[in-house]
Amino acid sequence: MNSTLLRTTALRSALRASAPKAATRAGLAGTTFVRGKATLPDLPYDYGALEPAISGQIMELHHSKHHNTYVTSLNNFSEQLAEAKHKEDIQAQIALQPLINFHGGGHVNHTLFWENLAPTKNGGGEPPTGKLAQAINDGYGSLDAFKEKFNAALAGVQGSGWAWLVQDTQTGNVLIKTYANQDPVVGQFRPILGIDAWEHAYYLQYQNRKAEYFKAIWDVINWKAAEKRLK
Amino acid sequence: MTSPSYSLPPLPYAYDALEPHISAQIMELHHSKHHQTYITNLNAALKTQSEAVHTADITTQVSLQQAIRFNAGGHINHSLFWQNLAPASSADAKTSAAPKLSSQIKSTWGNEEKFQKAFKAALLGIQGSGWGWLVKVETGNEQRLAIVTTKDQDPVVGKGEVPIFGVDMWEHAYYLQYLNGKAAYVENIWNVTNWKTAEERFVGTRADAFRILRASM
Ligand SMILES: [Fe+2]
Ligand SMILES: [Fe+2]
Numbered sequence: 001m002n003s004t005l006l007r008t009t010a011l012r013s014a015l016r017a018s019a020p021k022a023a024t025r026a027g028l029a030g031t032t033f034v035r036g037k038a039t040l041p042d043l044p045y046d047y048g049a050l051e052p053a054i055s056g057q058i059m060e061l062h063h064s065k066h067h068n069t070y071v072t073s074l075n076n077f078s079e080q081l082a083e084a085k086h087k088e089d090i091q092a093q094i095a096l097q098p099l100i101n102f103h104g105g106g107h108v109n110h111t112l113f114w115e116n117l118a119p120t121k122n123g124g125g126e127p128p129t130g131k132l133a134q135a136i137n138d139g140y141g142s143l144d145a146f147k148e149k150f151n152a153a154l155a156g157v158q159g160s161g162w163a164w165l166v167q168d169t170q171t172g173n174v175l176i177k178t179y180a181n182q183d184p185v186v187g188q189f190r191p192i193l194g195i196d197a198w199e200h201a202y203y204l205q206y207q208n209r210k211a212e213y214f215k216a217i218w219d220v221i222n223w224k225a226a227e228k229r230l231k
Numbered sequence: 232m233t234s235p236s237y238s239l240p241p242l243p244y245a246y247d248a249l250e251p252h253i254s255a256q257i258m259e260l261h262h263s264k265h266h267q268t269y270i271t272n273l274n275a276a277l278k279t280q281s282e283a284v285h286t287a288d289i290t291t292q293v294s295l296q297q298a299i300r301f302n303a304g305g306h307i308n309h310s311l312f313w314q315n316l317a318p319a320s321s322a323d324a325k326t327s328a329a330p331k332l333s334s335q336i337k338s339t340w341g342n343e344e345k346f347q348k349a350f351k352a353a354l355l356g357i358q359g360s361g362w363g364w365l366v367k368v369e370t371g372n373e374q375r376l377a378i379v380t381t382k383d384q385d386p387v388v389g390k391g392e393v394p395i396f397g398v399d400m401w402e403h404a405y406y407l408q409y410l411n412g413k414a415a416y417v418e419n420i421w422n423v424t425n426w427k428t429a430e431e432r433f434v435g436t437r438a439d440a441f442r443i444l445r446a447s448m
Binding site for chain 2 (some may be wrong): 159160
């Protein structure tokens with residue numbers, strides 16, 4: 001497997017790594033209007049480390065191609081947005097919103113997703129503990145019952161999308177929600193754990209048998225990362 | 232209660248007939264698994280709906296609408312799609328098989344290349360799963376061509392709209408062969424476009440285009 005990805009073994013906040021870095025803002029024509037660029041975060045494990053649940057080939061394409069395309073496109077449209085703001089072109093700003101939502105969502109979702117996964121030797125698949133375990137038991141009766149509900153939600157995604165365990169920021173309750181395409185978990189809900197239900201996430205290994213992918217992925221779920229997101 | 236039951240229409244060519252542009256493995260999974268699943272789920276939803284109609288259970292009827300739309304859409308779209316593809320070596324895959332349509336494409340977009348460019352841009356602009364279609368839109372005695380994209384399995388069944396040809400932009404349609412390179416899939420699809428079917432749909436009526444659905448009941 002690609003050894004360049006072994007650089008980072010410790011789990012770290014990839015989102016933080018991709019946050020704006022420099023506060024420089026250029027005002028001259030022809031120069032960039034974007035303060036900092038989103039970057040593709042390193043995976044905290046090797047491409048092949050999630051086998052047999054997710055193949056190394058899937059992980060490599062998913063991270064280095066799909067996620068990278070969202071990052072590149074987000075930077076491109078962010079730059080256009082900054083330019084449209086600079087020119088006070090409101091129509092152009094509005095036209096760019098769905099593109100920022102889609103590509104920005106793709107970047108955010110995948111970054112959270114990589115953190116949600118871990119090789120079994122690093123604790124992948126080990127059940128949640130503490131507050132999150134309690135919340136799941138309270139809401140769903142047991143972890144197995146929760147997984148069943150979550151898998152039903154994943155199976156019910158019509159087209160491309162994601163299923164998330166989210167926390168309602170108003171009530172503190174956890175619940176399962178599905179999101180279309182790359183719509184990100186923002187606003188009233190806080191992302192705790194997400195699973196990618198796009199076909200590119202499983203097709204090379206599972207083809208049309210997506211229920212098998214939904215079943216297998218729990219073996220490499222990083223519940224520790226999920227616990228840290230719960231407030 | 233009886234309800235209509237749909238069955239998988241046979242492909243008008245072999246699974247490997249579209250190679251090298253669409254692999255036999257993709258075609259076989261796409262037709263025998265994906266399309267079949269839409270039909271299976273559609274028949275199940277229609278059966279439940281028929282029972283709900285019989286028992287005047289209006290809430291169940293309403294709750295079934297999205298499942299029917301999605302799975303019927305999947306059946307309609309794929310049935311049209313198989314027919315609008317043809318082996319690259321066949322006469323049907325040449326634009327000369329569609330003289331009237333070609334002429335309207337030229338008068339609408341300037342030339343075939345510009346049309347293909349516009350169609351490609353529309354297909355690649357789909358966010359998530361969906362389809363791109365060339366449609367004939369009829370309003371009174373007027374008719375025009377348009378490129379439309381639809382999300383998920385939403386079918387082109389609008390009033391006065393006749394689907395001419397469609398391209399499946401779900402990842403299952405190309406991923407095993409093209410991986411994340413969907414632009415190459417979109418370019419190669421022109422090699423296996425069935426222009427004869429396209430011409431027939433263009434000169435025909437809406438009912439003609441959807442005739443395949445009656446045949447698969
Ligand atoms: Fe993905
Ligand atoms: Fe399809």
